[in-house]
Each structure stands twice: as C-alpha cells, then as structure tokens.
Amino acid sequence: MPLYAKHAAADIAEIGTFDRDAYEDCSLANPASLNGGNKTRRPGTVTAGICEMLIDHADAIHYMIERFLGASVSDQLFASILEKFHKQEGYLYRGVSTSNLPYALLYMAGNQLATGCSPKAGSPFARALTASTHFELTAKGWIRRKAGSNAQLRFFVTDHVVRKSASTNEQTMMLVVDEENSGQSHRLLREGVKLEIDFFRNLLGKRMRLREMARKEFAGVSNGAD
Structure with a gap:
C-alpha cells in the first residue's frame, strides 16, 4: 500500500504536507483509545463515511458485535446500541473510525440488557452465567431468568x-457482565477481549468486492426484466 501524507505524523518530502485533522481522522493512522471521549471532530466527509457504513454495512457490524460478545444479538438489542451511539453523536469522537466502528458502538452503548442473547459455548457470556444465581441457559442455549426471580x-x-509495537497495534476492551436484583449488583465477569480490526476490514473489503462483481454483471438487467 502506498504511503499517503495523511497516514503519517509529519511532512513527507515530495509527497505532501502534514495535515493534523486529516491524520487524526484517518483510520490507518495510529489508533487512539476510546477512553476519555475526545469529541472534537467536525461534521464532514469522515462523519458522513461513518454514518454511511452504519447504514450500508449494518449486518457486518452486527456480526462483529456478536463475535466480540460471543453471543447472538437480538434486533432489539442492536437497535438500542445504535440509538445510544446516535444520541451521543459517536461519529464526532476522534477515536471512532470506520475500522473500529463495531467496537465503538459497543463502547458507547452503556449498560445494556442481555435479553434475547444466546451465548456460544465457552464464550465469556457463557462463563458469566456459570456464576449467576438468577439466570441459566435453556436446552436451546438461550438465556433464561430462573423461576421466581x-x-x-x-x-x-x-x-x-x-x-502499540513496531509491527502491530493490539487492541482490547473489557467486557463486564453483571446481574442486578433488588437494587444490588453482582459482578459475574470482567474479561478483556481482543478487537479484530484487521478481520473487520477484510470482511468489508470482501463484501464490497463481491457486491461490485454482482453490480457489473447484472447492472441494468432489472430495467429490462419482465
């Protein structure tokens, strides 16, 4: 991949002049932590790109959220996560990019109900339930509140x-699962989970390539079809 000036943190001779705004808004620049909430991005091309990705690739983002949690995510839960991001204007935060969007949504989602989730065997959610007093898994793998609770x-x-290292940037976020009863909260799990940034970028790249193949092959067919 060629080096562009906006990917570097200094002027590049015979290539370009360092532009801090472009550098900070570039998803290939040094990744920034979402901790702290630097909400200084101005509405423009970058924010539009983030919102377009949310619309055009919502299913891929949903899939990556499920991979992170190790559990299925209901439409209701996904809608709640999107709503939280929208209300906080998450696209205006410098740490949010098209590369980490699924994780930014989760980070800004706040405290969410796990209703409608179905944990995979061995996942953090499944391990959390082994310590639960009030919840269990059904025979089909759905989370169920115990009778009388x-x-x-x-x-x-x-x-x-x-x-950060010379070869890669490993990123993690902490997943926390609690059960709340009668005003009391009991921690079931607090576990670091690795972010699959490269996997997500490759997934999007493949989806766009396949979509373009189909578009080239069938463009105009619908207009002439019976």
Missing part, C-alpha cells in the same frame, strides 16, 4: 487499550 442481566464494555 426479578433480576436483570446486564453488560457493558469499557477500558479500551491500544498496545
């Missing part, structure tokens, strides 16, 4: 850590 099962994501 009014407790709620909730989760949130925090502590975005970027470990």
Whole structure:
C-alpha cells in the first residue's frame, strides 16, 4: 500500500504536507483509545463515511458485535446500541473510525440488557452465567431468568487499550457482565477481549468486492426484466 501524507505524523518530502485533522481522522493512522471521549471532530466527509457504513454495512457490524460478545444479538438489542451511539453523536469522537466502528458502538452503548442473547459455548457470556444465581441457559442455549426471580442481566464494555509495537497495534476492551436484583449488583465477569480490526476490514473489503462483481454483471438487467 502506498504511503499517503495523511497516514503519517509529519511532512513527507515530495509527497505532501502534514495535515493534523486529516491524520487524526484517518483510520490507518495510529489508533487512539476510546477512553476519555475526545469529541472534537467536525461534521464532514469522515462523519458522513461513518454514518454511511452504519447504514450500508449494518449486518457486518452486527456480526462483529456478536463475535466480540460471543453471543447472538437480538434486533432489539442492536437497535438500542445504535440509538445510544446516535444520541451521543459517536461519529464526532476522534477515536471512532470506520475500522473500529463495531467496537465503538459497543463502547458507547452503556449498560445494556442481555435479553434475547444466546451465548456460544465457552464464550465469556457463557462463563458469566456459570456464576449467576438468577439466570441459566435453556436446552436451546438461550438465556433464561430462573423461576421466581426479578433480576436483570446486564453488560457493558469499557477500558479500551491500544498496545502499540513496531509491527502491530493490539487492541482490547473489557467486557463486564453483571446481574442486578433488588437494587444490588453482582459482578459475574470482567474479561478483556481482543478487537479484530484487521478481520473487520477484510470482511468489508470482501463484501464490497463481491457486491461490485454482482453490480457489473447484472447492472441494468432489472430495467429490462419482465
């Protein structure tokens, strides 16, 4: 991949002049932690690109959220996550990019109900339930509140850590699962989960390539079809 000036943190001889705004808005620049909330991005091309990705690739983002949690995510839960991001104007935060969008949504989602989730065997969510007093898994793998309980099962994501090295930037976030009952909260799990940034970028790249193949092959067919 060629080096563009906006990807570097200094002027590049015979290529371009360093532009801090462009550098900070570039998803290939040094990744920034979502901790702290630097809400200084101005509405423009970058924010439009983030919103377009949310619309055009919502299913891929949903899939990556499920991979991070190790559990299925209901439409209701996904809608709640999107709503939280929208209300906080998440696209205006410098740490948010098209590369980390699924994780930015989770980070800004706050404390969410785990209603409608179905954890995969061995996932953090499944391990959390082994310590639960009020919840269990059904035979089909769905989370179920035990009889006679009014407790709620909730989760949130925090502590975005970027470990930079010469060869790669490893990123993790902390998944926290609590059960709440009668005003009391009991921690079931607090576990770091690795962010699959490259996997997400490759997934989007493949989806766009396949979409373009189909577009070239069938463009105009619908207009002439019976």
